[in-house]
Amino acid sequence: GAGVSQTPSNKVTEKGKYVELRCDPISGHTALYWYRQSLGQGPEFLIYFQGTGAADDSGLPNDRFFAVRPEGSVSTLKIQRTERGDSAVYLCASASGSSAEAFFGQGTRLTVV
Amino acid sequence: AQSVTQPDIHITVSEGASLELRCNYSYGATPYLFWYVQSPGQGLQLLLKYFSGDTLVQGIKGFEAEFKRSQSSFNLRKPSVHWSDAAEYFCAVGARSGANNLFFGTGTRLTVIP
Numbered sequence: 001g002a003g004v005s006q007t008p009s010n011k012v013t014e015k016g017k018y019v020e021l022r023c024d025p026i027s028g029h030t031a032l033y034w035y036r037q038s039l040g041q042g043p044e045f046l047i048y049f050q051g052t053g054a055a056d057d058s059g060l061p062n063d064r065f066f067a068v069r070p071e072g073s074v075s076t077l078k079i080q081r082t083e084r085g086d087s088a089v090y091l092c093a094s095a096s097g098s099s100a101e102a103f104f105g106q107g108t109r110l111t112v113v
Numbered sequence: 114a115q116s117v118t119q120p121d122i123h124i125t126v127s128e129g130a131s132l133e134l135r136c137n138y139s140y141g142a143t144p145y146l147f148w149y150v151q152s153p154g155q156g157l158q159l160l161l162k163y164f165s166g167d168t169l170v171q172g173i174k175g176f177e178a179e180f181k182r183s184q185s186s187f188n189l190r191k192p193s194v195h196w197s198d199a200a201e202y203f204c205a206v207g208a209r210s211g212a213n214n215l216f217f218g219t220g221t222r223l224t225v226i227p
Contacts, residue, residue: 003156004156031211031212031213033212033213035215040219041219041220042117042203042205042217042218042219042220043157043203043215043217044217045213045214045215045216048212048213048214055213056213056214058214059214091156091157093156093157093212095211095212097211098209098211098213099209099210099211100210100211101159101211101212102159102211102212103156104156104157104158105156106154106155106156107156
């Protein structure tokens with residue numbers, strides 16, 4: 001597709017469960033970012049990939065959160081032992097380089113019940 | 114500590130009227146400053162960004178922003194608002210030109226009335 005694709009668009013899970021959120025970046029984009037946006041707040045940085053490696057994971061809130069990008073394209077954000085406070089819209093963005101404009105997907109709305 | 118303050122949670126303007134959205138920041142180093150727009154059902158879109166040079170920056174969709182170092186402000190303006198400008202606007206600050214580790218404000222929701 002032409003833009004950043006995130007699946008699923010909505011995910012409801014029970015507290016304590018494990019979830020995976022997928023991001024398909026724009027083809028050829030080497031930089032990939034994950035943010036999360038809680039209700040009424042601005043996006044909050046989670047992690048930045050350059051190629052296959054996490055160049056900056058300083059935004060991951062705790063060790064329940066993990067992200068991978070094994071082939072330098074698709075990325076998966078993984079959340080273990082979900083908590084109600086993890087409920088948010090998780091945004092993915094990609095860019096052609098570390099200094100280039102990033103293009104955001106429409107996000108995955110995660111609800112933990 | 115870094116922070117971005119957008120003091121106006123919600124602004125309503127008439128179509129054709131001028132617009133100014135306020136943004137104040139606190140940042141320990143020389144900041145990159147950004148304005149993003151988020152429309153319903155759309156992803157965040159970059160309107161403009163500033164790092165150095167001319168303090169008046171032109172962006173897409175007829176928007177501009179002015180950097181004022183003495184006031185730690187980066188206000189967004191548009192001379193004549195269109196109904197399609199109704200959206201949520203976010204100011205952000207970061208250390209680089211890209212989207213790594215940006216710190217966003219809480220946003221200003223813009224409503225445009227006919």
